[in-house]
Amino acid sequence: MSVAEKGVEQGEVGTRHTGSTATRPRAVSTRLLRSELGLIMGRRRNQMGMLVLAALPVVLAVAVKLTAPNREGHDAGDFLVQATANGLFVPLAALTLEMTLFLPMAIAMLSGDAIAGEANLGTLRYLLTVPVNRTRLLAVKYASLVIGALIGVTIVTVVGAVVGIALFGAGPMLTLSGVQIGVWSAVGRVALVALYCAAGIAALGAVGLFVSTLTEQPMAATVTVMIVTIVSWILLGVNQLAFLHPWLIVDHWMSFSDLFREPPLWSNLLQGLGQDLAYAVVFWLAAWARFTSKDITS
Amino acid sequence: MSPADLAVATSGLTKRFGTRAAVDGIDLAVPTGAVYGFLGPNGSGKTTTIRMLLGLIEPTAGSRTLLGQPMPAGAGETLPRVGSLVEGPAFHPYLSGRANLARLDAADRYADPWSARSRIDAALERVGLLAAAGKKYRAYSLGMRQRLAIGASLLMPRDLLVLDEPTNGLDPQGTREVRSLVGSLAADGATVLVSSHLLTEVEQVCTHLGVMSDGHLVAQGTVAEIRSGAVATIRLQTGELDAAATVLTGLGVTNVQRVGLEVHGLPGDLEPERIVAALVGAGVGVRGFVVDAPSLEDLFVTMTGEGFDVSG
Known part of the structure; x- marks a missing residue:
């Protein structure tokens, strides 16, 4: 840029002479979303969180490798036992474990930051006076949570797959139905599992976004989302409360194992996706109703 | 507007x-x-x-x-x-x-x-x-x-x-x-x-x-x-307090009162020159004459109340 050009641009800064016409806003801009993702990914705490997410599949795979001959039963189910035969089972075992606590905690922290965090810092009032329309802000915030969910699940899946294949190799996979499927088909199904898990975490993100509009304390929002998750898992474990189970967000989160039947059992998966969608829509709308009518006094 | x-x-x-x-x-x-x-x-x-x-x-x-x-x-x-x-x-x-x-x-x-x-x-x-x-x-x-x-x-x-x-x-x-x-x-x-x-x-x-x-x-x-909302006061120093007070009241100065060796009053729209001229004309010796217009700061304090009390 020449000195002259720079001078002209700097001259514009500060005030607009009365009577000049405002330029039209860009109808679609991804700048705010990109800024949002930069904020999430750049935060040291979140980087540590991603390391924790990535560490678990590594620990799992190494532990299985070291105790390879021992095929005793394990909490992460059949997947971990089968990992010795096919490394692609490592990401599945890792997702089974991380969907219970670590991934929900990751999205709980991100959703706490989303609105409550900005309110707590006071940056919310400056975003709104830029102005960012409140509905647009909620849409961008939720989009960033969905992307955050995808990133978290992808980290677990990819690290699990890489470590699993490195330690145990990959090959045709023996499904739960006892039929073998090709290695690329198996990879495709692992990818589908990741998307399915991301949908569940993203639905929980909508719950978190709503809670985040209720408070100015990000930690309060995070803890609330964790309580919702843990209580849901506990209720899901009580058979006497079966009537309640279809209403729980975690109801079908573990149904992804149905993808490893031949042919896949779709009914539970579709029901699970329906529940995720319902949670996402209801809680996003609740967040919208709350946020668009709220006095911003922070 | x-x-x-x-x-x-x-x-x-x-x-x-x-x-x-x-x-x-x-x-x-x-x-x-x-x-x-x-x-x-x-x-x-x-x-x-x-x-x-x-x-x-x-x-x-x-x-x-x-x-x-x-x-x-x-x-x-x-x-x-x-x-x-x-x-x-x-x-x-x-x-x-x-x-x-x-x-x-x-x-x-x-x-x-x-x-x-x-x-x-x-x-x-x-x-x-x-x-x-x-x-x-x-x-x-x-x-x-x-x-x-x-x-x-x-x-x-x-x-x-x-x-x-x-x-x-x-x-x-x-x-x-x-x-x-x-x-x-x-x-x-x-x-x-x-x-x-x-x-x-x-x-x-x-x-x-x-x-x-x-x-x-x-x-x-x-x-x-x-x-202009500030109300000016005049302070007159003179040896003939009673005569001065009478002249001031006659001119239309309000709230005339004796304070020690001074006479104070609110001149309203009266110009200070006219007041002094009238006093001298009436034979009142003027030793000192001050028009006190409160500062903006004083006005501000009068309007909002003094001190550290936070309205709540």
Whole structure:
């Protein structure tokens, strides 16, 4: 840029002479979303969180490798036992474990930051006076949570797959139905599992976004989302409360194992996706109703 | 003055929190091109008013227009032309000053992404922060934070600047810089609404004043209009107190009273020259004659009440 050009641009800064016409806003801009993702990914705490997410599949795979001959039963189910035969089972075992606590905690922290965090810092009032329309802000915030969910699940899946294949190799996979499927088909199904898990975490993100509009304390929002998750898992474990189970967000989160039947059992998966969608829509709308009518006094 | 000439206008603007009225039926009128000093002690309702103007909170009653557009309906079109500083600076602590401005710029759909870098640097330059632009916000002093917040309001060309206590936390030098910045913004044609609880900090640059006290707008107008509300007193030193009092009363001076060796009174519209001439004409020896006009500061204190008591 020449000195002259720079001078002209700097001259514009500060005030607009009365009577000049405002330029039209860009109808679609991804700048705010990109800024949002930069904020999430750049935060040291979140980087540590991603390391924790990535560490678990590594620990799992190494532990299985070291105790390879021992095929005793394990909490992460059949997947971990089968990992010795096919490394692609490592990401599945890792997702089974991380969907219970670590991934929900990751999205709980991100959703706490989303609105409550900005309110707590006071940056919310400056975003709104830029102005960012409140509905647009909620849409961008939720989009960033969905992307955050995808990133978290992808980290677990990819690290699990890489470590699993490195330690145990990959090959045709023996499904739960006892039929073998090709290695690329198996990879495709692992990818589908990741998307399915991301949908569940993203639905929980909508719950978190709503809670985040209720408070100015990000930690309060995070803890609330964790309580919702843990209580849901506990209720899901009580058979006497079966009537309640279809209403729980975690109801079908573990149904992804149905993808490893031949042919896949779709009914539970579709029901699970329906529940995720319902949670996402209801809680996003609740967040919208709350946020668009709220006095911003922070 | 018609509403079209007003950059900010409110009518019966009221905000209640519970039963307490933080702002009680105020009619602000900020003419286009004015530098409007919005004064009042802490807790008198200035920030609540500003939050309502910017659409952050909804009034309990009343209406407000910004640059001729009703709020909050016109927010999408109006607010891009308004730079604001509301209740102190607020930024992401682990981002640098420059990254914080970049984030706000990214949120603005009117802002051109290609000129972002040069506009951000120009804004930082204007508030004297360019050298510290790469430092994390958490390492900034209060004064630097305040400057960054002012810089953020200058990212885009503005028709109106709403600056809530812009001199908070600044040293005398910084305060002077902010004053001259406000002056230069006004010279460029922007309307500036600047709030403060300290009259002295804004008095010199303001063309208009509005004074808040306990949720009410107790005075508003040009600085000259506000000043004219000041009631002057005369103090006469003389050896003939009784005769002097009679002459003064005869001239129409009110509230004439003897105070020690002086006679005090309220001259109203009477010119001091005429009073002295009449006294001398009546044979009253004038040893000293003083017209006391209270300073703006005294007026301000009279209107808002003295001391450290925060209205609550």
